Amino acid sequence: MLDAFLNSIVTILVFVSLGWLISLKLKDVSVVDSMWSLMFLLIAVSFALSLGVIGDRGALALTLVALWAVRLSVYITWRNWGDDEDARYQKIRERNQPNFAFKSLYLIFGFQGLLALVISLPLVVSIQSVGSLGWLDYAGVGVWMIGMIFEAGGDWQLSRFRADPDNRGKVLDSGLWSLTRHPNYFGDFCVWWGFYLIALSAGGWWTLISPLLMSFMLLKVSGVALLEKDIGERRPKYARYVRKTNAFFPGPQRQLDQSDLAEGDMK
Secondary structure, three states, rough: HHHHHHHHHHHHHHHHHHHHHHHHHOOOOOOOHHHHHHHHHHHHHHHHHHOOOOHHHHHHHHHHHHHHHHHHHHHHHHOOOOOOOOOHHHHHHHHHOHHHHHHHHHHHHHHHHHHHHHHHHHHHHHOOOOOOOOOHHHHHHHHHHHHHHHHHHHHHHHHHHHHHHOOOOOOOOOOOHHHOOHHHHHHHHHHHHHHHHHHHHHHOOHHHHHHHHHHHHHHOOOHHHHOOHHHHHHOOOOHHHHHHOOOOOOOOOOOOHHHHHHHHOOO
């Protein structure tokens, strides 16, 4: 198992290095966003190839991570195509001058590669397992499916909303976006807790660090906290949306009183 994981480490090192070289050519490190989900797929595939033979649980984990990773990478690539470097990375670039071109190798690409290796632990545990599938595996698939519905469904609804010029300046508050302000992040949360349940079925209880780390990132680092840091200032109507809609975990929208409604209308 150790040799197989070492091969996965080498694979990721090569992958992030190639991504870094591409970013130098484009002068845009945003390409790492398209690479992020593919890192997990490469780790899983290289690990499985190193083992040679995998069981039903390994095949299940590989199938689920491939479906999740390819969809997310294709969507992000399509969404960002032709755009300038993401504002998040522009700020990081400004803070790390001079020589950001070199620093981005470890600050952006190397760091995300390391995160992917840690978070992928449930995948490698599942792939090396030779036991038969049990109820925890099926529960994991169920949680994963909920995650994919929220993540892919939320992305699809948002892309349709943004494609309509009549929605410029408006806030999407229908469909999945009426249940949570971040259905895509909640979906990602469920996907990784689903992978953990499958690993747990294989005895990998210790891989709990993976969904916990992903949850922390989604809630406190690169997800909800970062996106909503100043969005109320940039989009005043979003404040009303915040008051009536759950931030992360889905739930029915809250009824606003007359003062909230009046304030929302004025904005």
